Amino acid sequence: MKGLLIKDALLILRNKRSITTLLLVCVIFGFSMGENVPFVLCYTATVFGIMALGTVSYDEFDNGYPFLMSLPVERKTYAVEKYVLSLGSELAGLLIGLLLCILSAAVRGFNIEPMETALFALVSFPILIIIMSLLIFIQLKYGPERSRLVMFLFYGIILAGMAIVSRFKDRFDFTGMIENISPAAAAIGLLVVTVLVVVLMCRLSIRAVEKKEY
Amino acid sequence: MVIINNLEKHYGSFHLNVSMEIPDGRITGMIGKNGAGKTTTIKAILGLIRPDAGSVEVFGRNNKDLTHAERERISAALAESGFSGWLYVEDAVKILRSLYSRFDEGMFREYCRILNLPLKKPIKEFSMGMKAKLRVLCALCTGADLMIMDEPTAGLDVEARIEILELIQKYMEAHPDASVLISSHISSDLEGLCDDIYLIHDGKILLHEDTDVILDNYGVLKCDEDLYNALDKQYILSTVQDKYMYRCLCSDRHYYSSLYPDAVVEKAGLDDLILMMGGKGV
Numbered sequence: 001m002k003g004l005l006i007k008d009a010l011l012i013l014r015n016k017r018s019i020t021t022l023l024l025v026c027v028i029f030g031f032s033m034g035e036n037v038p039f040v041l042c043y044t045a046t047v048f049g050i051m052a053l054g055t056v057s058y059d060e061f062d063n064g065y066p067f068l069m070s071l072p073v074e075r076k077t078y079a080v081e082k083y084v085l086s087l088g089s090e091l092a093g094l095l096i097g098l099l100l101c102i103l104s105a106a107v108r109g110f111n112i113e114p115m116e117t118a119l120f121a122l123v124s125f126p127i128l129i130i131i132m133s134l135l136i137f138i139q140l141k142y143g144p145e146r147s148r149l150v151m152f153l154f155y156g157i158i159l160a161g162m163a164i165v166s167r168f169k170d171r172f173d174f175t176g177m178i179e180n181i182s183p184a185a186a187a188i189g190l191l192v193v194t195v196l197v198v199v200l201m202c203r204l205s206i207r208a209v210e211k212k213e214y
Numbered sequence: 215m216v217i218i219n220n221l222e223k224h225y226g227s228f229h230l231n232v233s234m235e236i237p238d239g240r241i242t243g244m245i246g247k248n249g250a251g252k253t254t255t256i257k258a259i260l261g262l263i264r265p266d267a268g269s270v271e272v273f274g275r276n277n278k279d280l281t282h283a284e285r286e287r288i289s290a291a292l293a294e295s296g297f298s299g300w301l302y303v304e305d306a307v308k309i310l311r312s313l314y315s316r317f318d319e320g321m322f323r324e325y326c327r328i329l330n331l332p333l334k335k336p337i338k339e340f341s342m343g344m345k346a347k348l349r350v351l352c353a354l355c356t357g358a359d360l361m362i363m364d365e366p367t368a369g370l371d372v373e374a375r376i377e378i379l380e381l382i383q384k385y386m387e388a389h390p391d392a393s394v395l396i397s398s399h400i401s402s403d404l405e406g407l408c409d410d411i412y413l414i415h416d417g418k419i420l421l422h423e424d425t426d427v428i429l430d431n432y433g434v435l436k437c438d439e440d441l442y443n444a445l446d447k448q449y450i451l452s453t454v455q456d457k458y459m460y461r462c463l464c465s466d467r468h469y470y471s472s473l474y475p476d477a478v479v480e481k482a483g484l485d486d487l488i489l490m491m492g493g494k495g496v
Contacts, residue, residue, distance in 0.1 A: 003313035
C-alpha cells in the first residue's frame with residue numbers, strides 16, 4: 001500500500017495549479033468565514049477528500065489501469081488504499097479547517113466555542129466519511145465517466161427521500177424523535193452506522209475492483 | 215516459467231484458445247497481425263483479464279494465487295499504458311522503489327541519462343519514443359525474473375527501436391535465468407532477439423518454432439501450376455496462389471532446393487510466416 005499512497009500523494013502534489021487554487025479558497029473561506037466554524041470544517045474536509053478521490057480519475061487517465069494492475073499490487077489493496085487516502089485526507093482537511101478558524105479568531109478577535117466546535121466536528125466527520133465512502137464505491141465501480149450519471153441518480157434518491165420526509169412531517173414528529181434520543185445513544189448510533197457503511201462500501205469496492213478486467 | 219494450458223477468452227466474435235510455454239532463460243516472441251490475440255494472451259498472463267477456460271501458471275502456480283513476493287518477480291511494459299502522464303520520472307523512481315524490493319535505482323538513473331530521459335519533466339510531455347523507452351526501462355530495472363512486453367517498439371523510429379531491443383538484450387546477458395515474452399507485429403525486431411517464436415492468428419497458435427530454425431530452414435518456394443501439382447508437399451505449411459504463381463511456405467527449404475533445383479526457393483522471414491500462415495491459403 002505504501003507504493004500506492006506515494007503514487008497518489010505525488011499525483012495530488014504534481015497538480016500544483018488545482019491544489020493551490022483549492023488551498024487558497026480554503027484559506028479565504030477560513031479567514032473570512034472563520035466564525036462559521038461548521039461551514040469551514042465541512043468545506044475544507046470535503047475539498048481535501050474530493051482531491052484524494054480525484055486520483056481514481058488520474059489512474060484511469062491515458063489507459064493507466066493495465067499498467068497499474070500489473071504492478072505488485074493486489075486489487076484489494078488498491079481499493080482499500082483509496083479509502084485510507086480519501087478518509088485520511090478528509091481528516092486532514094477537517095484539522096486544517098479547524099486551524100484556519102482558530103487563526104481567523106486570533107487575527108479577527110472573535111471567540112470560538114471549543115465544546116460546540118468539538119461536538120460539531122464529531123458529528124459532521126462521520127457523516128462526511130459516510131458520503132465519501134459512497135463516492136469512492138461509485139467511482140471504483142462505475143469509473144470516473146459513468147459515475148457522474150450514477151451521482152445524479154444518487155442525488156435524485158436523496159432529494160426524493162427528503163421530499164418524502166417533508167410530506168410526512170405532519171404525521172410523524174421527526175424533530176421530537178431526534179430530540180428524544182440521548183446524546184450518548186446518538187453518538188454511538190452514528191459511530192456504528194459509520195463503521196458499518198465504511199466496511200460495507202469498502203467490501204463492495206473490493207469486489208468491484210476484483211471483478212473488473214483491464 | 216510460464217505455462218498456458220488451453221487458455222480461452224471470448225469477446226463477441228473473437229475467440230482466443232492458446233497453449234504455450236515460456237521457459238527459463240529464454241526470450242520468447244509472439245508475432246501476429248493486429249487483433250490476432252497477442253495482447254489478450256499477455257493480459258491473461260498478467261491477470262488483467264479472467265480466462266473463460268484454461269489456466270495460466272507462473273512460477274509453477276496458478277497466476278490467480280501468486281504471492282506478493284512472486285508478483286514482484288514479474289514486470290510488464292505494456293503498449294500505451296504506463297505511469298500517469300502527470301508524474302515525473304523522478305516520481306516513478308520513488309514509486310518503483312517502494313513497490314519492488316529489487317528495484318535497481320542506480321541502473322534506472324544511469325539509463326535515464328544514457329537514453330536522455332529527463333527526470334524532472336512531466337511524462338505527458340514526453341515524445342512517443344521517450345514514453346516507450348521509459349516503459350521498458352521501468353520493467354527492466356525491477357530485477358524481474360519474468361518480463362512481459364507488449365509491442366514495446368510499436369510506432370517508434372529505427373533508432374529508438376534498436377535502443378529498446380539493446381536494453382532487453384543487455385538485461386538478458388546480465389540475468390541469464392530471466393525470461394522475456396515479447397509481442398510485436400514488427401517481425402524484424404524479433405528475428406535478432408528471440409530464441410523462439412509463437413505465431414498467433416485469429417486467437418490460435420499456428421506455429422511454435424526456434425527462431426534459428428525458422429531463419430535457417432524455412433523458405434518460400436515459388437512454382438507454377440505444373441510444379442505445384444507435382445510437388446512433394448510433406449514440408450509445405452501453407453500455400454498462397456496469386457495471379458502468376460504459387461508461393462509455398464515450407465519448413466525445409468534445403469529439401470526443396472535439392473529436390474527441385476530449377477525452382478526458386480527463398481529464405482523465409484517472420485513476415486512471410488505472418489503473411490502466408492495468417493492469410494488465405496490454397
